[in-house]
Amino acid sequence: MFKLLIVFNRNAGSGKAQQFLPLIKQHLDNKGVACDWLFTESQGHAKTLIAQADLSTYSGVIAAGGDGTLFETVNGLMTHDDHDRKPFGVVPVGTGNAFSRELGLLPSDWEKGLDIILSRQTQSIDLGHVECVDQSFYFLNIIGMGFVVEAGKTTLKIKKLGKISYTLATLWETIKLKKHRIKVTIDDVVIDDDLVFIEVANSRYTGTSFLIAPDAKIDDGLLDVIILEKISRPKILRLFPTIYSGKHVNYKEIQTHQAKKITIETQAPMPLMPDGEFKGTTPVTITCVPSSLQLFS
Incomplete structure (x- = not known):
């Protein structure tokens, strides 16, 4: 069963992301996709939510927001062991959404982002790792x-x-x-x-x-x-x-x-x-x- 865990940042895009939420939910319902939703409440919350989540029942972890939401979600995913880490997806509803350009997505291209995810095709990508004195x-x-x-x-x-x-x-x-x-x-x-x-x-x-x-x-x-x-x-x-x-x-x-x-x-x-x-x-x-x-x- 294809099931998604979606982290949604209502405050992304200076609060404009909220207007896309019912549209995204309806699109996924129409496609018959099972989803669980996590909503961020503060800076850093997305990382905490994903780090604490049991990912075993999901086919993918999706970040719906801007680049900051992606950053936090990825850092939450990287707290999990390699074999527990799920594929990562992007739904751009933020202001910048610079990374989503790699997928041919512009800000607010939420439907195209979902269609990429629902294709179920993945690729291995690199990350950068940062080591400072205290973190x-x-x-x-x-x-x-x-x-x-x-x-x-x-x-x-x-x-x-x-x-x-x-x-x-x-x-x-x-x-x-x-x-x-x-x-x-x-x-x-x-x-x-x-x-x-x-x-x-x-x-x-x-x-x-x-x-x-x-x-x-x-x-x-x-x-x-x-x-x-x-x-x-x-x-x-x-x-x-x-x-x-x-x-x-x-x-x-x-x-x-x-x-x-x-x-x-x-x-x-x-x-x-x-x-x-x-x-x-x-x-x-x-x-x-x-x-x-x-x-x-």
Whole structure:
């Protein structure tokens, strides 16, 4: 029997996700799919719900929300032993839903997301693993530091504006452009310089439609590293629109690498942003965990 455990975040998409709930339930009823529902009540709740769940009777665990809901659900799944871990599915009803772009899904493509899940086809995908001084966790999509964290904080303040909030926040933070002394070791390559940001990506997109890591693949056993070196404000304003197409990687101030392990050290602890969440600080070790999750695709 095909049965799903669905984690639903009513607050995703600044509360707009709630309007999709009856539509999703009706669609699944029409398809004759058995489901149990878990509703998140606070930040971190999805991880707790899945970590505590008995998954033995389910064919898949589904995250319905934004990238934060996916992040928490995946971290809950990874608390289970390999043989107990169920395939993971995505129903995008959040603001950004960057990871869902890997499945050809845009925000609010809930019906297409369900149809992918109901096809019952899966693929093995990689995760990133993050080890900080005081905590460790996994990420599905991307982890960043520097400029991207500041832009993320600003986005949070104006998130009710919807998808455009990511663009507006990035433009605003460009005005206050800062660089940081950072030492990053990418496998055997060492960079010690003043940098604007570092992004370590498992998948291609961030925000909603920023093609930050155009060569990233979720099943290649590698993480893509994108580094922005010192750059003038006028030039970053010219660079910014090219992120939508991935052509920013052609700028000489952008470095790109692929690696299995990345370590980052800073003079003072700097905050990290995994999958749009604010969690962890430097120093940090980031590794690729190949084929660690089955994804409905």
